[in-house]
Amino acid sequence: MDARVDRIARPWGGRTPYARHGQWPTRVDTHLVDGVTADEVERWVQTASVLHSGGDAMDIAVRDGRMVGVRGRAIDRVNRGRLGPKDLFAWQAGASPDRLTRPLIREGGRLVETDWETAMNRVVSRSRELLGERGPGSIGFYTSGQLFLEEYYTLAVLARAGIGTNHLDGNTRLCTSTAAEALKESFGCDGQPGSFDDIDHADVIALFGHNLAETQPVQWMRVLDRLEGADPPRLVCVDPRPTQVARRATVHLAPRIGTNVALLNALLHETIRHERIDHAYIEAHTVGFEELAARVANCTAEWAAAICDVPARLIVQAAEVIGTTGRLLSTVLQGIYQSHQSTAAAVQINNLHLIRGMLGRPGAGVLQMNGQPTAQNTRECGANGDLPGFRNWENDDHVAELAKVWNVEPTTIPHYAPPTHAMQMFRYAEQGSIRMLWISGTNPAVSLPELTRIRSILSQDRLFTVVQDLFPTETAQLADVVLPAAAWGEKTGTFTNADRTVHLSDKAVEPPGEARPDLDIFLDYAARMDFRDKDGGPLLPWHDPESAFEAWKRCSAGRPCDYTGLTYGRLRGGSGIQWPCTEEAPDGTPRLHTDGIGWAHPDECESYGKDLLTGASAGVVEYRSLNPDGKAMIKAAEFLPLHEAPSQEHPFQLTTGRTAYHFHTRTKTGRTPQLNAAAPDVWVEISEADAAARDLEEGDLVEVTSPRGALRGRLRVTDLRRGALFVPFHYGYWDTPAGSGPDGRTPGRAANEATVTDWDPVSKQPLFKTAAAGLTLVEKGGGQPSPAPTTTASEPRPGSRVPATEGGPSARVLQTTATDRASQEGAR
Amino acid sequence: MNGITLTLRLLHHGEQHLAGELLAVADRHRTEHEVHHVAKDLAGWSREHVERLAGTGRSYGLELGAPPSKPSPALLTMVRERAAQAVGHRPEPGLLLLRDLRELHLDATGNSLHWEMLAQAAQAARDTRLLELASSCHPRTLRQMRWTNTMIKNISPQLLTSL
Known part of the structure; x- marks a missing residue:
């Protein structure tokens, strides 16, 4: 059945209801530019969305060497053909007339066009000068959540083993670092426990600070379809805003901002008080329950109600919904991650699942989400303040293993301190110890906090700034060298969504002018810098996306994010595949921790953990003594008052x-x-x-x-x-x-x-x-x-006279749904 | 004065001192945002310890006094913060930061040893109330030490190699 839907006016499109435990029906969304019909499309090129972390699979329509539209991929497990508003329309931006098409360098205070040779020479000579005069700690790299896996991995190798700097982080610091940290604190290692498929099976879905309807709209369509089918789930929503999620929720809690830990401690208190816990699971798979029980013993609903300014009865009600279901799916995003005591709060959500034994089964799981499309890959590849492959910088064996993969001495890879996080890198640039900052695919002059400060840092004469981007962004305008990059659809690579699904994104069209893929830019820099391994061979012996992917597979081997069972060939044509994907699990792995806890053993874990209030490192000795058998760790946290409370002047x-x-x-x-x-x-x-x-x-x-x-x-x-x-x-x-x-x-x-x-x-x-x-x-x-x-x-x-948001004729999208089971199967 | 009251007095003084120093460091390093914010949080723990020590001290005939209600005069805070902002673009204050973190660590270590002594004395004297006080406060002192140690470990490579 075909329908044309204004997807600006109706961002989630039409419904395809389905029953619990059923398969989400296919609905294929297609948007082609005016005047082009489906049979005039010359090629459909496979990719997935890079505008959020959902990883909606799609094909780009190409005609006369230009993108002319997109279509959701019915075969893909993530979206079964659906696309969100950004997926449907934003591909047009690549053809904007103001794309960067030539490198720029600053001359006499102005950015002027130049050729690649001149621009790269300037970057290389500044790098060499700084390495000679001030050492590797004077150079920092700040990357994105929107590049491809191959690009992050290449950047990680050139920064950590080529330059030898500890200063490499992504803007994923702003969106996903708490997700990673909360997983490390609870499970010893990063790695999304759940799967989007859990939406099909859950009886209760609790969304903590997660406006799913707007951040991953296609997965919200999935929830909406379940809400309209048989045996629908109940929703619990924690959000100060009246989101679409809140409007559909059985219980909506809108706590005072910054009080998440108090609220969660009360939910845990209620859960424990009513014995809604799985003693066998706690005994078999966790450590630390007693400490949690003691910590939340006095955190009654009334106590939290006073702090959070929500009625105690709603807290009790939410705890009952969460505590009495047999299949609980929790999802977490920025309302937790970007708020006060973020890791402490995110960990309490893991705790809810651990004490209830709600992990590793269909419909029982946690999704610690990411904001950005390829945030998962910065984490895996070591471009987000971690070592590649979720290796532990404090574990010498892990560093030695990485050094072996790269054929360098372990001392080449800085591991005397944790990889520097973005906020600290900007501080080092502010006080003058970082003198070169290479910013790829991100726009800190708008996205970082306190912009007056950020602009003053980026504008310093002593700081040499390289910006690699598609457009003359606010940040690019402050740079010393601007490198024009190829966009999604103009280059090939892979990336991984928030539920560990790896997708291939093929090149559909040529980049404009002299713009080049980020991978080529990094490889060009590495070649010009002549980075070598310990035997004198090239440090980065790969030359294109597929060889970079193969190199990454070797680095990922034996680690939780094991890609060794994947190839470009396997990813081309079919559905995305969830890592770990190995010889033993060739079709990927839907859920982690299905049989106990995977990677928490002291010899395997990615982190020995931190103090949830101060961030102080726990260290290996304490980790070994508290968690010798590698179980999940239940970590309690006390509520701390906000650092900046409202005042008379700022109420x-x-x-x-x-x-x-x-x-x-x-x-x-x-x-x-x-x-x-x-x-x-x-x-x-x-x-x-x-x-x-x-x-x-x-x-x-x-x-x-x-x-x-x-x-x-x-x-x-x-x-x-x-x-x-x-x-x-x-x-x-x-x-x-x-x-x-x-x-x-x-x-x-x-x-x-x-x-x-x-x-x-x-x-x-x-x-x-x-x-x-x-x-x-x-x-x-x-x-x-x-x-x-x-x-x-x-x-x-209600009652306001604001005109409704509409998209008009140019926003009409073809929506194709199967009318019966048979044709549905046929469509796939 | 016996050994227990002496230890209570020393601890009271030590925690009061640490609370004040944590706040002073928070002000002095206004441009080191993590230090600024976490030091203030940790000062709250020491202030709470001071209050509890004062409360317990009363039962031992000690008048230890509550923490000052205004931890640091607003004017002094302003001067320190302005000074921090004025030199925020220079690397040299990094050395001052490392020295301050070292001093905080040593102050916290002093308190930790006194908590240890108090706990030992409490056990020997079979004084459960004192033991409870020490068992509930001492872990936070250890966390203060661990924080200063972690901060020093994390930032000293950059600060000491970039001068």
Whole structure:
């Protein structure tokens, strides 16, 4: 059955209900540019989405050497043909006229076009100078969550063993480092326990700070389809905003921002008090239960209600829903990860599952999610403040093994301290010990907290900045050398989504001008730097994506993220495959910890753990004594008051986040007509009570202020919790006259003008949810609505006269569903 | 004064001192954000220890006093923070940071040894209340030590090789 659906107005499209334990029906979404029909498409080229961490599999339609549309892949386990709004439309951004097509270098204070030879020579000569004068610690690399596995791995080898620096991290620090850290703390090692397929089987789905509807819209379609089928799941939602998830939830808790640990300790208290625990599982597979029981003994629902400002009866009710089901799936995202005590909170969610024995079975699992599409790969490949293959930097055997894979001496690989995290790298650049920063595929001048500080760091004369990107971003405008990179669809590689599914992404079209794949740029740099292994051979002997993938497979062998059973050939044509994929498990592995805990043994674990409050390292001796047999670790944490509490001058809590229509700093989605029109400018959400108390209404232009800076946006009044302000973090300055930051004529527009420089001491993930903020009226709206979409968590309160968000004819998407079981099978 | 009251007095003084030093370090290193924030959290533990020691001390005839209600005068905090921001673009304060972390570590170690003594004395005297106090506070002192040690381990390679 075919239908045409405006997928801006209806981001999740039509329903295909299915029953619990059934197979999610196929629905193929296709979007082709006006005037091109399916039979005019010359080639369909396989790939998956790089606009969120869902990994929706799709094919790119190519005609006359250009992309002309996309179609979901019905065969893929992740999405069964469905695509989200960003998947459907954002591919158009690659053909934007303002793509970077030639390298740029700074001459006399201005960026001017040059050739690759000149640009690379400048990068290489600065690298050599710094290595000679100041040593490897003067060079840092800050990468992305949007490159491919082969590129991260290449970067990790050249940085860690070529330059020999400890300073390599990804912007995945901002989105996924708490997920990784929470898994290390509980299970000894990174690795997503659950699978998206658990949505098919769960009886209760608890979403903690996870606006699934907007962050991974296709998996939300899956939940919606189950909600409309037989034996639907009940949802528990923890979120200060009235998200689509909250609207469909059996219990919605909107705690005061920064109080997640208190809330979770109360949920654990209730679970233990009512004996809703699996003693046999605890005994067989965990250590530390007694400490948790003691820690939460006094954390009653009433105690938490006072801290979190939610009714105690709702906490009790949520605990009952979570505690009485036999199949619990929990998912976790930025409402936990970017908030106060992030790792401590994320670990308490793991604890809920450990004490209830809800792991490793269909419908019983945890998804510690990621925000960015290829965040999983920065973690695996050692480009996110870890060593490649989830190796433990404190374990000399692991370092020796890695050195063997790379054929270098172990001392070549810095491992005297943990790999430097991004926030510390920017601090080192600020105080002057890092003198060269190579930024690939990310835009810190919009995405990091406290932007006045970040711009001042990036603008220093003594800091040599290389920016490798698709567009002249706010960050690129501050660089010394700008390298034009090829985009998704213009290069080949693989990447892995949040449930460990590996997809191949083939090249569909040529990159514009002289733009080159990130892999080629890194390999070119490595060749020019003449990095050698200990026998004098090239340190990076691979030359293209497939040979890089084969090199990575050798590095991953025997580790949890084992890719040895995968090849480009196996990934081409079929569905994505979940790692570990080996000779023994050639079809991949849906769930981890199905038979006890996998990688927590002291000799195998990725981390010996940290103090959940201070971030202090525990060390191998303590790890061995507490967890000699490699079980899961139940770690308790006490609630700590916020670092920046609201005050008279700054009475609100500013919380930032995303919308369904944009990704990251809008470099692609802001250049996509349908998506840009759906959410064209920044806005500020406020609760009805706070708006009424200040005589503010929809559309009023307000200024949000903090001790760090200010931004302006038009007000949207919603059912947000009282005391909070929400601002989307996507908006920057590239599409304003100012260019890279606010100036006399362009007021602040980025949410991060006002956020605070503070991070979780355990995961080092910055806090984007908790800044104290003030609010002032700039001018009345006079009937002009806020540019916020009406279809999402920013939906206005009932009765407002805001026009509904629509996409019109250019947003109509063909939706093909099978009408009966037989044709459904045929479609696959 | 007996050995127990002497130890209580020493600990009270030591925890009060550490609380003050943690806050001073937090101010002095305003541009080292992790140090700034975590040192403040850890100062809270020492302040709580001071309160509990004062409460327990009363039963032993000691007037130990509560922690100062304003931990550090606002003006002093402002001066320290401004000074930190003024030199935030220079590498030399890194040495001062390492020295401060070392001092904090040694202060915490001193407290830890006194908690050890108190716990031992409490056992010998069969004083369960004192033992409970020591068992509940001492682990946090050890965590303060571990934090300073971890920070020194993590940042000293960069700070000491870049001058």
